[in-house]
Amino acid sequence: MSELKRTPLFESYAKFGGKTIDFGGWELPVQFSSIKEEHAAVREAAGLFDVSHMGEVYIEGSESLDFLQKLLTNDVSKVAINQTQYTTMCYENAGVVDDLLTYRLDEQKYLLVINAANIEKDVAWMEEQAKAFSDVVVTNVSDQFGQLAIQGPKAIEALQQLTDYQLLDVKPFHLAQNVTIAGYSTLISRTGYTGEDGFEIYGSPETIVSLWDAILTSGEVVPCGLGSRDTLRFEACLPLYGQELSKDISPLEAGINFVVKLGKEMDFNGKATLAAQKENGVPRKLIGIEMIDKGVPRHGYKVFKGDEEIGEVTTGTQLPSSKRNVGLALIKTEYAQLDEILEIEIRNRRLQVKTVATPFYKRQK
Known part of the structure; x- marks a missing residue:
């Protein structure tokens, strides 16, 4: 068995009671107090996540924009300096390489x-x-970065205590470079993966270690693990690669149509297939489901309409805040209208679910 990778913050987990697990080859904290408490903290106040395992890649050169227009489904020409864009990278069959x-x-x-x-x-x-471009340089700089995410309605207030930079000047999906926080130079982005407001903070590994301690003593901020990160993103219906997105699931099937810009001039990977899906309708659709019978939908459970297997659950749980037993399921489009009564198979038993609207949570502005 290969040794698990660790982020620069690994030694800090124990101080805060972190319980670690193997997550995709990384030894990361699943929780510090409890998933339920950390979920509530992010919804009501602020939570801090170590996301230093994420990868970072520089794209540079005079043809960098043309390259990204070919590589990505969204329209990168619309991204101004110090702006951020969510997108997908597809294969020719429109399956997703990554989001x-x-x-x-x-x-x-x-x-x-x-x-x-x-x-x-x-x-x-x-x-x-x-290789198809003469002046593009791709550089994997993942080892040069650590990353934190501070999320929640009190996140910006807590972070503001550590910097003279006016954080509210950074609009959602924008960034600021060379921002000094607690004496350290960072790049900050007003983005996140929880459905709440907040910032993702990039810095050197050494910087991130120092900022973790500084932020957790700056205000009403609690350390959070992967467990609550997953329940929060799921409640807000943000896709997870390997579940709602994969090499076999297109962004249109996953319902993130806004990242697919078929009208941009540059031909991009998967464009023809995505255009056909948009023209003819997607064969499968991601839909919310809620249990009618007693049970919890889980990833991989099969979904049925009568005797016909029509799809499977991509993510499901009991929501910590509302106690609803809900899931996301990728099913045949003809059964994806609201209030459809379906069944899922749990331990060789068929239990009733109904299709419901998503997201399960939306932040009040």
């Missing part, structure tokens, strides 16, 4: 933030795609 954030740092310099389990695959894919 990611694109940061425009300068006229010819971009930072892509990719999923930890996909770093090697993604970088190899980018390097292969870059």
Whole structure:
């Protein structure tokens, strides 16, 4: 068995009671207090996550924009300097290589933030795609960065105590470079993966270790693990690669149509297939489900309409806040209208569910 990777903050987990698990080859904290308490903290106050396992890749050169327009489904030409864009990277069959954030740092310099389990695959894919361009440099800089995410209605207030920079000047899906926080230089982005307001903070590994301690003593902020990160993103219906998105699931099937810009001039990977899906309708659709019978839907459970198997659950749990037993399921489109009565199979038993509206949680502005 290969040794698990660790982030720069690994030694800090125990001080806060962190319980670690194997997550995609990384030894990361699943919780510090409890998933329920950490979930509530982010919804009501502020939580801090170590997300230093995420990957970072620089794209540079005079053809960097053309390269990204070919590589990504969203329209990168709309991204101004110091702006952020969520997007997907697809294969020709419209299956997803990864979903990611694109940061425009300068006229010819971009930072892509990719999923930890996909770093090697993604970088190899980018390097292969870059061969068609004469002036594009792809550089994996994941080891040079650590990353924190502070999320929740009191997150900005807590972080503001540590910097003279006016954080509210950074609009959602924008970033600020060279921001000094607690004496350390960082890049901050007003983005997140919880459905709440807040910032993702990038810095050197040493900087992130120092900021973790500084932020956790700055106000009403609690350390949070992967467990609550998953329940929070699921409650807000934000997709997880490997579940709602994969090499076999297109962004249109996953319902994130806004990342697919078929009208942009540059032909991009998967465009023809995505155009056909949009024209003819997707064969499958991601839909919310809620238990009618007693039980909890889980990833991989099969979904049925009568005797016909029509799909499977991608994510499901009992929501910590509302106690609803809900899930997301990728099913045949003809059964994806609201209030459809379906069944899922749990331990060889068929239990009733109904299709429901998503997201399960939406932040009040």
